[in-house]
Amino acid sequence: MALAQVMDAQLDRSRCGLFLGVGASAGSLTELTALLKASVVDGELNGERLGTQGLQACHPLFTFQLMNNFTLCHGAIALGLQGPNAAFFSRGEGTWCALEEAVYALEDGRCSDVIAGGADSALHAATWVELRNALHPSVPVPSEGAAMLRLSTSPKGALAHISLMQHPWEGTPDADVVVQTPGSIDALGQLQAAGPAMGWCVALDLIVQHGKRRVAVLSTGVHEETSLVVLERTSP
Amino acid sequence: MNVPVITGVGAVSAFGVGFPLLREGLRAGACAVGGIRSMDVIHFPLKIAGEVPVVHTDDAWVASSKLPPVWRSRAWDGALRDRKVAFALLAAAEAWRHAGGSAELAHACVVMGVGLECAFLEDALPLYDGTHVHWEREPAADIPVIRFRTPPDAPARMVREALGLTGRHLVHVDACAAGALAVAHAASLIQRGAARVVLCGGTDSMVNPFGLGGMWRLGAPSPRNAADACRPFDLQRDGLVVGEGSAMFVVEELSHARARGAPFLAHVAGWASTQDGYRVTAPRPDGSAALRAMQEALERAHVTREDLGYINAHGTGTRLNDEAEATAIAALLGRSVDNVPVSSIKGAIGHLMAAAGAMELAACLVPFLDGVLPGTTNLKTVDPACPIHVLGPQPVRADVDAVLSNSFGFGGQNASVVLRRAP
Numbered sequence: 001m002a003l004a005q006v007m008d009a010q011l012d013r014s015r016c017g018l019f020l021g022v023g024a025s026a027g028s029l030t031e032l033t034a035l036l037k038a039s040v041v042d043g044e045l046n047g048e049r050l051g052t053q054g055l056q057a058c059h060p061l062f063t064f065q066l067m068n069n070f071t072l073c074h075g076a077i078a079l080g081l082q083g084p085n086a087a088f089f090s091r092g093e094g095t096w097c098a099l100e101e102a103v104y105a106l107e108d109g110r111c112s113d114v115i116a117g118g119a120d121s122a123l124h125a126a127t128w129v130e131l132r133n134a135l136h137p138s139v140p141v142p143s144e145g146a147a148m149l150r151l152s153t154s155p156k157g158a159l160a161h162i163s164l165m166q167h168p169w170e171g172t173p174d175a176d177v178v179v180q181t182p183g184s185i186d187a188l189g190q191l192q193a194a195g196p197a198m199g200w201c202v203a204l205d206l207i208v209q210h211g212k213r214r215v216a217v218l219s220t221g222v223h224e225e226t227s228l229v230v231l232e233r234t235s236p
Numbered sequence: 237m238n239v240p241v242i243t244g245v246g247a248v249s250a251f252g253v254g255f256p257l258l259r260e261g262l263r264a265g266a267c268a269v270g271g272i273r274s275m276d277v278i279h280f281p282l283k284i285a286g287e288v289p290v291v292h293t294d295d296a297w298v299a300s301s302k303l304p305p306v307w308r309s310r311a312w313d314g315a316l317r318d319r320k321v322a323f324a325l326l327a328a329a330e331a332w333r334h335a336g337g338s339a340e341l342a343h344a345c346v347v348m349g350v351g352l353e354c355a356f357l358e359d360a361l362p363l364y365d366g367t368h369v370h371w372e373r374e375p376a377a378d379i380p381v382i383r384f385r386t387p388p389d390a391p392a393r394m395v396r397e398a399l400g401l402t403g404r405h406l407v408h409v410d411a412c413a414a415g416a417l418a419v420a421h422a423a424s425l426i427q428r429g430a431a432r433v434v435l436c437g438g439t440d441s442m443v444n445p446f447g448l449g450g451m452w453r454l455g456a457p458s459p460r461n462a463a464d465a466c467r468p469f470d471l472q473r474d475g476l477v478v479g480e481g482s483a484m485f486v487v488e489e490l491s492h493a494r495a496r497g498a499p500f501l502a503h504v505a506g507w508a509s510t511q512d513g514y515r516v517t518a519p520r521p522d523g524s525a526a527l528r529a530m531q532e533a534l535e536r537a538h539v540t541r542e543d544l545g546y547i548n549a550h551g552t553g554t555r556l557n558d559e560a561e562a563t564a565i566a567a568l569l570g571r572s573v574d575n576v577p578v579s580s581i582k583g584a585i586g587h588l589m590a591a592a593g594a595m596e597l598a599a600c601l602v603p604f605l606d607g608v609l610p611g612t613t614n615l616k617t618v619d620p621a622c623p624i625h626v627l628g629p630q631p632v633r634a635d636v637d638a639v640l641s642n643s644f645g646f647g648g649q650n651a652s653v654v655l656r657r658a659p
Contacts (some may be wrong), residue, residue: 013513014513018511022409024353024385024387024388025352025353025385029369032355032360032369033367033368033369035357036357036360036361036364036369037366037367039357040361040364040366043361044361045357045358045361047276047278047279048278048279050279050357050445050449051277051278051279051280051281051445051449052279054449055281055449055452055453058449058450058453059453060453060454060455061453061454061516061517062450062453063352063450063451063453063454064454064516064517064646064647066352066353066450067352067409067411067646067647068352068353068388068409069409069410069411069414069645069646069647069649070516070647072647072649073511073516073646073647073648073649074516074647076511076512076513076648077512077513077514077515077516077647077648079513080513081511081513082510082511082512082513082525082528083510083511084508084509084510085509085510085511085649086408086410086417086421086509086649087408087409087410087649088406088407088408088409089350089388089389089407089408089409091389093404093406094406094407097404097406101421104424104428108428110508110532125369125371126371126384126385128371129371129374129384130383130384130385130387132376133374133376133377133379133383223393225404
């Protein structure tokens with residue numbers, strides 16, 4: 001849905017790039033429960049049952065549900081995007097990397113339009129348990145979402161200029177406003193792979209809707225890596 | 237322009253632990269696919285794999301390998317229960333040592349292609365009441381590295397920590413294209429000056445109940461539980477064979493490598509990625525997006541189709557992949573189609589999924605090192621629907637300067653990488 005919002009008829013989809021930060025597998029837990037129900041005997045996994053009824057209880061495409069890259073692939077297939085692409089596992093850092101690679105794809109001349117962003121759901125029970133344990137005891141509010149930016153080499157219709165600062169970032173960014181993820185948008189909950197991208201969208205909103213000139217987004221990943229993206233209003 | 241070169245390689249494959257065993261197996265035209273030993277498959281529909289010859293990937297196994305001394309006393313906190321973590325550690329250690337890795341290179345980044353999370357169903361049993369898994373009953377506490385499933389960044393994080401590296405660690409989750417894209421990404425970081433040394437590659441294992449079962453449900457593997465089940469480009473091909481392993485490289489900037497006297501194995505000269513944007517369950521039949529990936533990789537490498545000495549195909553042994561890929565290769569080569577040999581090593585070691593692209597790039601070093609092109613294990617009769625010059629099962633002597641390797645992922649991600657003989 002987030003991808004569809006940055007599409008328009010002028011976009012050459014056959015060349016448009018797509019770089020995403022994505023979260024952990026979000027396969028249906030109904031499938032897992034069905035597999036266990038068919039495979040557990042007296043509280044133990046039974047090899048014979050697992051290899052027969054257990055596998056049959058799962059949807060044939062269950063493995064595709066689990067593949068992390070399918071967040072990207074379903075979007076690309078639905079919208080016919082065929083340009084350079086990559087999916088990065090992200091609990092913050094990978095989404096910045098997706099933006100970095102998207103910007104480089106433009107600079108490198110591999111495409112003239114590219115979409116970069118992140119999508120994740122921490123509401124998935126297994127993911128949430130992992131996060132809760134990893135971040136124990138400061139457990140954030142679980143959340144989910146997706147955010148995308150469309151980047152172009154063409155200045156026509158541009159809302160802002162985007163630049164990536166040295167990585168890892170240390171110091172105070174030069175900006176009217178600094179958006180921190182996590183931090184500034186915690187009202188949205190713990191967005192994981194979508195967090196930095198949501199911050200970029202908030203920054204864009206501050207420029208377009210609220211007249212800010214230069215907004216920095218400082219993101220910190222779950223392993224304390226930091227990255228900085230600066231959006232600056234294009235000249236009128 | 238910075239020049240990315242490979243200065244170290246490590247491989248853990250069905251041929252065993254170490255790149256020399258892969259090299260030797262491919263030079264001999266051997267097949268390492270066989271019966272699965274690491275899990276009880278008596279009741280499983282899939283009974284064969286390109287399995288790394290180890291039953292338990294535990295601390296003792298890793299400790300018994302030829303690792304840097306700093307690793308030997310390390311406790312891995314249960315992380316080695318996922319085979320792909322253990323394979324990544326061993327392949328990375330070999331590549332690092334091969335490249336002469338030292339504390340002076342601690343600034344290196346890690347870029348790794350990793351397969352989907354390995355699920356540990358037994359961890360969920362205490363939470364399962366016969367109807368539901370009560371995740372809320374899991375106590376919040378510090379946990380081992382792996383519980384329920386492997387975090388996708390675990391192999392890269394553990395390699396980085398074990399080698400004491402301080403650079404970034406980035407994880408490609410691009411299915412079967414992940415390993416190739418990780419190497420391409422590393423080369424790109426070097427070329428644009430964003431890094432001077434990158435430890436990169438891929439690791440994966442689906443030799444576990446969920447992995448094998450899931451692949452079987454997809455219908456992708458050959459239904460024949462025989463060592464010759466995977467027959468890429470063969471008229472009678474009927475599916476892939478699951479493999480596992482890891483291949484890692486040290487990629488660094490040429491002048492940096494020269495300054496420290498490191499050996500060059502190859503130049504990572506070109507790369508590209510495209511998306512089929514077609515279907516979840518099938519490749520684009522005309523191979524047009526795959527063709528574009530190959531063309532763009534060759535353009536970046538300044539290699540013409542006439543210069544190309546060998547193509548290592550993705551060549552899964554499935555009906556749809558091989559025909560679409562052959563169509564794309566034929567279109568790429570045009571009148572040169574009969575002059576450029578093509579082979580797939582998946583018949584020999586299986587389909588390593590996220591590690592496949594990296595392992596096949598390791599195989600692409602063999603022509604430079606030994607003057608030998610790997611054969612297409614198990615090929616008997618080339619499918620007329622694959623109108624390209626496919627090599628038979630035996631390796632072929634050849635002197636080549638440029639090779640291209642394809643990796644096409646489930647979901648439509650295509651990656652092509654061009655290697656040139658070291659400058």
